[in-house]
Amino acid sequence: MARIAVVCAFLPSRNTGMYTVDLSAYAYFTRAFPDDEVTFYCLGSTAKLGYSKEETHQEYQQLSDHVDAVREADLIVYWGDFLHSKGYWEADLGGWLVRDGISPDRDAARELIYRALMLEDASDEVLAKVVVFGGTIITIGANDLADARYAKALRRLITKAGGIYFRDALSSVKASPLRGDQATLGSDCALQLSKDDFLQYGLVDSFPEKPGEKLGVFFGRSKWIAQPLALGRAVARQMGAEAMWVPWLRSAPRQLPLARLFGFPATREPPLPKDAIAKLLECKAVVTDTYHLCVNAWNLGIPAVCIGFGSQHVGHTLGDKKKEILYAQYLGSPFYIYREHIQNPTAIPAAARYAAKMLGETDQIEIVKASIQEQAQAARARLAAACRRVLGR
Template sequence: MARVAVITAPNIGYRNTGMLTVDLAFESLRRRMGGGLDATWYTLHTPETVPLRECARGTRLPFRFLPLTEHLGSLRDHDAVVFWGDFLHTRHYLAQDATNRLLDFGFAADRDAARGLLQRTMLLADQPDELLARTLSYGGTILHNTQSDYEDKEYGPLFSRLVTRSHRMWVRDPLSAAKIAHLRKDRTTDCFGSDAALLSRPGDLDHLPTTPWSRSLPEGGAIGVFLGARTPVPDWLPAFCQGLSDRLGAPLEWLPWFDRDVPAAVGHIAQRPGEHTIGDLLGVLPRYRLVITDTYHLAVNAWGAGTPAVCVGAPEPTPKTHDDYLTLSDVKKHVFHMAYDATDFYLSTQEGHGQDLHRIVHLVEGGGADAVAARIREHADHSATSFTETLASLLGAPRPTLAP
């Protein structure tokens, strides 16, 4: 049986539902490819670094993570290595998010030690070229990389080596794809893959347990709302949400995508009673008439489930200080919607700039939202075929026929 090492971003406590859907999507592909592929899962520090969130406890997830820093040598025992999703290769992620977490949890003594660990794990600094030649990277992004990053004497050469000597890379946005094509000096190979979470087709995650919390909602029976996690709720937004509710004839309800307090500005929105599971949070998405959120992967997963997502973000989504994480910048939300001609559903937080309630209602009721969802699904299916055929070829296996 072929052995594949899958490297993902750490998701402590499974707190981030969206990151979990990214990981689940690889398992969805593995199942659809049939037998003959054994995955070993690695991350910088395991979910169990902190207590698991309540809705994840008791859920049998199809993977168990190993800490990559302790098992780097075992990568060479695998037939292929796959970096899966997120900002794993970007300098800002390595210098900000990843370094700070390693220090916070005591996995590195200082920033220099953290930098060395990250160069060995995320950039494969000490691995031979033959391992890079059987390495794939799917669903990442280098949206925020700049020339000054490449001029960094440590990051620049290691990043360039990884990009140019890896077997193949797919990134989740067209701007990153253009950058990868330039860096690899390959203008013919398609580098633009869908977000990894979209590679789970509707029904693929039905194996996750659900409860009446999600099953009791009639199809189209509500509008799911999750706001305030990534972007401050602007003053005009609560009334706008209510206007959509009134026009579409569906009540607003709070969707607890993350475990956090409901912001005061939308505290009046009803919460569905009872305890929920991870499966409920995903299973309820296709039942909604609409989702309204400021959170990237909730919007992505809603569209993937065939439910239109109204996404809220800043009009000039750039960090204001060195301490602002680029991984949380609103740029990724805007670029995702631009890539699929879906900016009708992207709302600037600045009042009077594109908040067209009537246009959104028209697109939802008139089929325009369905066209966007179909466009996203078509690209995801194409990306899934491209990735699985490449992986099968790398492993020397017959080309897989993905089940519908």
């Protein structure tokens, strides 16, 4: 029996997208390695996780207490998110580790991150047991690699790991020169969830016999959402559909009054993922600014128009470029609307007509859906082969 350590991102609040990412790990490793011991870890306080033990399928161990145990595992998997991105550590993770009493200060948090996520002081033999799947280094630029320590640790991890399969093409290109003739493209982890998984793990009781009839609307990643909200209403009118709020993740206090002003019953905290997915399945299409709502909608066969700024640099985990690249990677660029195009309210009617037209382009929708499924299947095959290789099977 092999010991498999799966390291997930710390989930600090209710987030349906991150829930589906982690559930995909549980579903995959439970199915693929039924006779092995699989343990899930996160670098953060397990007492501060967004979901309780009763609300998730996998139980997390606090990685800070088990760094050596992870290294002793036969297979070490880093699953999804920005685990190896320096910007994520600086903007989010380091602060959480200090806040929750795991590290006394930022310097100590940085040292822990280098040990736990980068395996900086581990042997080459330990790194050879590592598979990175579905993560991203999309935010990394020359400014990050000017940090000699980080550049060395990242290069060593990518070079020595048993398998590297980032979720997006840009991250894959950054890693590719260090992996020789090995593929470096995976998929977003949530795309590894099948409809059977949604049923088996209770995210849905059953799938509706007919597609939904509503237009799902959710805006939770933009600071100012008046124009996107107006666009959502306008697209619904163009389609002759009812616009419905899909409560995907928490809404910032500044967003709540605006959403309610436009007639959407937004709440501060989202419901459990099962309830959010139930709302999603009432939709025939979605208009949103939220990455994992797009991912899960398309994965369930529901086309999603995504809104994001085109003029942003790739600098933060919540930036819009990851959405733009996702859509380009899966042939979905025609379903992406730049936020700049609706900055002036007078442009919203034309953008709504365009979005409604695209959501009626059945042939193009099927091409995007097929591209997503083909790439996810290929990524799953690469993951399986890498895990078997590391385990000597």
